[in-house]
Amino acid sequence: MTLQPTPAAKKRILSGAKPTADSLHLGNYIGAVRNWVDMQAEYDAVFFIPDLHAITVDFDPSELAKRTRIVAAQYIAAGIDPDKSIFFVQSHVPEHAQLAWALNCITGFGEASRMTQFKDKTQKSGADTATLGLFAYPTLMAADILLYRTDLVPVGEDQRQHLELTRNLAQRFNTKFGDTFTVPEATILKESAKIYDLQNPSAKMSKTGESPNGAIQLLEDPKIAAKRIKSAVTDAGTEIRFDPEEKPGVSNLLTIYSSLTGKPVADLEAEYEGKMYGHLKVDLAEVVVDFVTPLRNRTNELMADPAELDRLLALGAERAREIASVTMAQVYERMGFLPSHSLAGVR
Ligand code: TRP
Numbered sequence: 001m002t003l004q005p006t007p008a009a010k011k012r013i014l015s016g017a018k019p020t021a022d023s024l025h026l027g028n029y030i031g032a033v034r035n036w037v038d039m040q041a042e043y044d045a046v047f048f049i050p051d052l053h054a055i056t057v058d059f060d061p062s063e064l065a066k067r068t069r070i071v072a073a074q075y076i077a078a079g080i081d082p083d084k085s086i087f088f089v090q091s092h093v094p095e096h097a098q099l100a101w102a103l104n105c106i107t108g109f110g111e112a113s114r115m116t117q118f119k120d121k122t123q124k125s126g127a128d129t130a131t132l133g134l135f136a137y138p139t140l141m142a143a144d145i146l147l148y149r150t151d152l153v154p155v156g157e158d159q160r161q162h163l164e165l166t167r168n169l170a171q172r173f174n175t176k177f178g179d180t181f182t183v184p185e186a187t188i189l190k191e192s193a194k195i196y197d198l199q200n201p202s203a204k205m206s207k208t209g210e211s212p213n214g215a216i217q218l219l220e221d222p223k224i225a226a227k228r229i230k231s232a233v234t235d236a237g238t239e240i241r242f243d244p245e246e247k248p249g250v251s252n253l254l255t256i257y258s259s260l261t262g263k264p265v266a267d268l269e270a271e272y273e274g275k276m277y278g279h280l281k282v283d284l285a286e287v288v289v290d291f292v293t294p295l296r297n298r299t300n301e302l303m304a305d306p307a308e309l310d311r312l313l314a315l316g317a318e319r320a321r322e323i324a325s326v327t328m329a330q331v332y333e334r335m336g337f338l339p340s341h342s343l344a345g346v347r
Contacts, residue, residue: 011151013039013187014046016090016144018054019067020207023219024074026288027195027205030259035154035189037079045085046148046320047075052090052097052140056133057121070299073309074218077298086323088316090144095324099143100136102331103169106176107139111168116161142166146173147324149182157188177334180327195256198232201248219299222292226285229253240272240280250277257284260291 015036017028024033036047051068068089080087090096112118115138122130138161145153145166153163163186170181197203197214205215216225235247242265244251257280258265272280302309333339 010042010044012046012148013043013152013154014048014145014148014150014184015154016048016050017071018050019064019071020054020059021217022063022067022070023217024071024078025205025207025218026216026256026292029078029218030195030256031156031189032154033075033078033080034259039154040079040081040084043152046150047080047085047087048090048093048144048316048320049075049088050090050141050144053137056131056137069306069309070219070303072313073299073302074295076302076309076312077295082312082316086316086319087312088320089313092313092317093147093320093324095147095321095328096140096143098328099147099324099331100140102335103139103142103146103173104136106172107165107169111165112136112138115165117158138162138165139169142169145184146170146181147327148320149323149327150184151182152187153184154187154189156194160186160188173331177331180330180334195259196248196252198228198249198252201233201252216288216292218292219296220292222289222296225288225292229256229285229288230281232281234277234281238276240275240277241269242266250280253280253284257287260287 013036015032017024017032036045039045049068049071051064054064054067072087072089075087076082112135118130118135118137121134141159141162142165145163146169153159153166155163163184167183170183173181174183195205197205197209197211198216199211199214200209203209203214207215209215213228213231216228232249232253234249234253237247239247240250240254241247242251242254254265254268257263257268263271
């Protein structure tokens, strides 16, 4: 008998995005979700909805569960496959909060104070209204990553510093208590995938943009999506050219067009040479409608059967716990906690 060589184990990736809006927007899809969907084939993928992170800022308890369900349905509709990937809701796996506490106790106060996202957020709202939870946001994120012995974390540039902290904490823990964690790498997602606000193309498309017309919500009526594309801010001049400095509005439309159709931007520039902005907008509106419509229908189907959605999430949480509980037991053991025994064995 000849021995088959063992296939090299797939690397594990992990990522998540908070359920803080009533729908994902096009920027979330093109900038993140789409990449995750593609990565499922090549990697051992873990995706989750960080609802514990969602409560680090003001939130409405009557919205949280609803938003978590919607985002879960949108991920699945967009192609996150709960059979291929481990897909779950963070609060369903108690080890996240558990490990976060242990990590808090090896994180310096000054170190946490230097996180630029915390500084930005507290600058806006004032440090007095910020919570300890917001301060500890990055250590909870580190826990998310380290529980699963993650190799790669695909995130946006804005998360780079949190990733750096995660790596430091992993190394620190390993040095202090013995080799336990995999030190993860950040895979910062390509800048080209960044989508900007349709009304203010110098800002990222976001859930908190100034004008609702600036973002395309994936659950909205596709007719509204088409309108928003058609009323997008364009730039001085008439030429359809990719030039983010001089022509941020048109360049953003070209990026969206290229992302949704797979046509290279250069081909689009050639195709629209001598044509007007209006032509580009009419065509792109159609592209967007064709993309949004099936995604929205599939999401609504999933939302129409909440029991099935909850079942998928429960299965995901179970698979996640199988990994997380092993890591957590090791962490407690290495930190020297008194083992807790079930009464069943003592009686
Ligand atoms: N902080 C991330 C964001 O705002 C969300 C997040 C929470 C996350 N935990 C994570 C991303 C772990 C990657 C890995 O986008």
